[in-house]
Amino acid sequence: MAPNLILYYTTMALAAFLTGVSKGGLGGMMGALITPMVALVIPVDQAIGLLLPVIILGDVFALGAHWRRWNGRLVGLLIPGGLIGITLGTFVLTNISALLLQRILGVLVFLFVGYRLAENKVLKTLSYQTQNWHGWVAGGLAGFTSTLAHAGGPLIAIYLLIQNIPPPVFIATSLLFFAVTNLIKVPFYYQAGLIDMAVLAQVVWLAPLVPLGVWVGKRLAMRVDRTVYERIILVLLVISGVLLLTR
Numbered sequence: 001m002a003p004n005l006i007l008y009y010t011t012m013a014l015a016a017f018l019t020g021v022s023k024g025g026l027g028g029m030m031g032a033l034i035t036p037m038v039a040l041v042i043p044v045d046q047a048i049g050l051l052l053p054v055i056i057l058g059d060v061f062a063l064g065a066h067w068r069r070w071n072g073r074l075v076g077l078l079i080p081g082g083l084i085g086i087t088l089g090t091f092v093l094t095n096i097s098a099l100l101l102q103r104i105l106g107v108l109v110f111l112f113v114g115y116r117l118a119e120n121k122v123l124k125t126l127s128y129q130t131q132n133w134h135g136w137v138a139g140g141l142a143g144f145t146s147t148l149a150h151a152g153g154p155l156i157a158i159y160l161l162i163q164n165i166p167p168p169v170f171i172a173t174s175l176l177f178f179a180v181t182n183l184i185k186v187p188f189y190y191q192a193g194l195i196d197m198a199v200l201a202q203v204v205w206l207a208p209l210v211p212l213g214v215w216v217g218k219r220l221a222m223r224v225d226r227t228v229y230e231r232i233i234l235v236l237l238v239i240s241g242v243l244l245l246t247r
Contacts, residue, residue: 004041011041016054016206020213021220023055023062023175032112035149036105036240044102044149044244045093049194051150052185054206059179061214069172071165075180077135078142078156082181085143085152090188093148105149106244113237115154130163143181147188152178 015038022034038047093101138159146152156177160170189195 008041011038012203012206013209015051016209017213017216019051019054019058020061020210020215021217022213023058023210024065024214024217025171025220032109032151032153033237033240035151036109036237036244039102039105040240040243043098044105045098045194046196046199048093048149049189049196050199050203052182052189052195053200054210055150056179056182056186057207057210058214059175059182061211062175063172063179065214065218066168066172066175069168070176071163071169071173074135074160074163074165074173075176077132078139078159078177079180081136081139081141082143082146082177083184085140085145086147086181086185086188088140089144089147090185090192092144093194094192101148102244105151106241108145108149108151109237109241109244112151112154113234113241115158116234119158134159139177142177146178146181147185152181 015034018034035044035047035051038051042050096104138155142152142155142159144152145155153174156174160173165173186195
């Protein structure tokens with residue numbers, strides 16, 4: 001097998017497994033790594049379309065593990081904005097070049113890294129009074145960035161963190177929002193030509209790696225030092241961001 005094919009299959013297998021790990025309980029940072037990683041071996045527009053079914057499969061197994069723990073009111077506030085964000089994101093996807101999309105993805109990676117580094121300081125300085133329209137805005141921005149690069153996690157994390165909800169509710173609410181928005185994205189991606197059924201048929205072998213990753217993620221979340229984990233992921237994100245912006 002040619003070296004480039006070995007790299008392709010290894011990367012795709014790792015992406016499917018890490019999708020499950022992220023959904024299983026290690027949070028949104030690993031999710032932000034997956035799209036840039038895959039975009040290093042295939043064009044970014046193909047990576048976005050190819051990863052959507054993998055992510056949806058992860059949603060199914062993760063929701064089963066956190067069933068009915070979500071806050072339905074918060075999900076209801078986020079979804080309408082999410083739909084608007086998906087619509088705008090699809091318009092952008094279909095009207096820019098693959099190279100520009102790759103550069104945008106690289107910028108999003110560094111914005112995410114900046115958010116994670118400054119998160120604690122930002123949250124400490126916020127004096128927050130909840131308003132319904134905040135959920136619409138958060139959902140819209142998350143839907144937009146999720147459509148562009150499956151990278152809406154940070155925006156939803158910020159919104160849910162300042163709602164002062166228990167961790168199990170936080171996880172389940174985030175999972176349900178993205179499970180719904182990912183399903184909404186399917187017809188948008190299909191109409192935009194981002195989902196190629198022939199290509200998807202060639203990567204069905206990835207499916208078993210997703211629930212395996214969910215199972216591993218649930219156990220790692222209880223055993224791995226989160227600080228060390230986040231630092232490793234941030235380093236990998238910076239490397240991916242540099243490659244996306246320069247290659």
